[in-house]
Amino acid sequence: MPELPEVETVVRDLRPLLSGRRLASVQVSMHNLRRPWVKAWATQLVGRRVEEVRRRGKWIVIALDGSLFLVIHLGMTGQLTVVPGTEPVANHTHLRIDLDDGRAQLRFRDVRRFGSATLFTDAAALERFFEKSGLGPEPFDLEARSWREKLRGTDRALKAVLLDQRVVAGVGNIYADESLFEARLHPGRKASDLSAAEAERLRKAVAKVLKRAIERRGSTIRDYVGGSGLRGGYQEEFRVYRRTGQPCPRCGATIVRERLAGRSTHYCRQCQRR
DNA sequence: ATAGGCGCCTGCTGGC
DNA sequence: TGCCAGCAGGCGCCTA
Numbered sequence: 497m498p499e500l501p502e503v504e505t506v507v508r509d510l511r512p513l514l515s516g517r518r519l520a521s522v523q524v525s526m527h528n529l530r531r532p533w534v535k536a537w538a539t540q541l542v543g544r545r546v547e548e549v550r551r552r553g554k555w556i557v558i559a560l561d562g563s564l565f566l567v568i569h570l571g572m573t574g575q576l577t578v579v580p581g582t583e584p585v586a587n588h589t590h591l592r593i594d595l596d597d598g599r600a601q602l603r604f605r606d607v608r609r610f611g612s613a614t615l616f617t618d619a620a621a622l623e624r625f626f627e628k629s630g631l632g633p634e635p636f637d638l639e640a641r642s643w644r645e646k647l648r649g650t651d652r653a654l655k656a657v658l659l660d661q662r663v664v665a666g667v668g669n670i671y672a673d674e675s676l677f678e679a680r681l682h683p684g685r686k687a688s689d690l691s692a693a694e695a696e697r698l699r700k701a702v703a704k705v706l707k708r709a710i711e712r713r714g715s716t717i718r719d720y721v722g723g724s725g726l727r728g729g730y731q732e733e734f735r736v737y738r739r740t741g742q743p744c745p746r747c748g749a750t751i752v753r754e755r756l757a758g759r760s761t762h763y764c765r766q767c768q769r770r
Numbered sequence: 771a772t773a774g775g776c777g778c779c780t781g782c783t784g785g786c
Numbered sequence: 787t788g789c790c791a792g793c794a795g796g797c798g799c800c801t802a
Contacts, residue, residue, distance in 0.1 A: 498795055498796090499795055499796090502795070528776080529772090530796095530797080530798085554796080566796055569796080569797085570795085570796090571779095571795090571796055571797080572779090572794070572795060572796055572797095573780080573781095573794090573795085574795095588780085601796095607779080607780055607781070608778085608779045608780050608781085608794090608796095609778080609779055610778070610779070610797075611796090612794055612797095613792080620772070629798095630796095648775095650772090651773095652772090656773080656774090658793090659796090660782095661796095661797085665779080668795050669794090669795060669796085671795090700789070713794090715795070716795095717794080717795065717796075718781090718782085718795090719794095719795085720795065734775070757773095757774085758774075758776090758798095760794085
């Protein structure tokens, strides 16, 4: 699911709803997510105050007082919302945390359970976690020179490079395809073959596409909703993703789909030449 | 060290 | 209508 624009939307939605609130009772489901639940969490979380809600790549970080960090990844089908506690509990809801206003509840729902929730007990441990995964720079902070060098240093296909969270954090299958279309680059092009101008075009395209998608509150194909349950709107602006067989908005040629880097990849053969 | 493939899960869609 | 293959916003582990 959720790539950077969706996660950013969740974070922006949750920030005013969670900041300053204290966590009350915690309930976890019997199913493990990607990582098993740790029973001790429930007691560790109770009474903590939310100091900050932020994003790093596709990770949501809820910073609590006492240097505790609840870190959530939405995987493919994760939903993190704050709803009235009286709202019926949807199936596949794995975590519920009551807030101290006595009415609202933070809920984590994840049908496919590819998501995760992890608790870090100090800032250094959280930092080590991101470091160990090699999480790359945020796309809006990408420095032109290091980006160019990074591309020059690998023979992999552009599609694979964009999906690699170590190269740039937050891009997934939708926005990789949309960015490559915006930059008029074939997804199968070898990164090392790009000219400096092409590399720069791609860097700008990624930022432009992600920025616009955030403005539209991300893309909802099936499961994704923002922090207050609202769907996204960027799917209405897709130019290649999931548009196989339809005309290219730029040249009218037919959009094709191919398997690349193990993922469904959409592009225009006319505008995106090898 | 790097790149590719598979498995983890559930649910929906389209073809027969 | 039913069945089954294929597909889905991701990532981590295993191989070569």
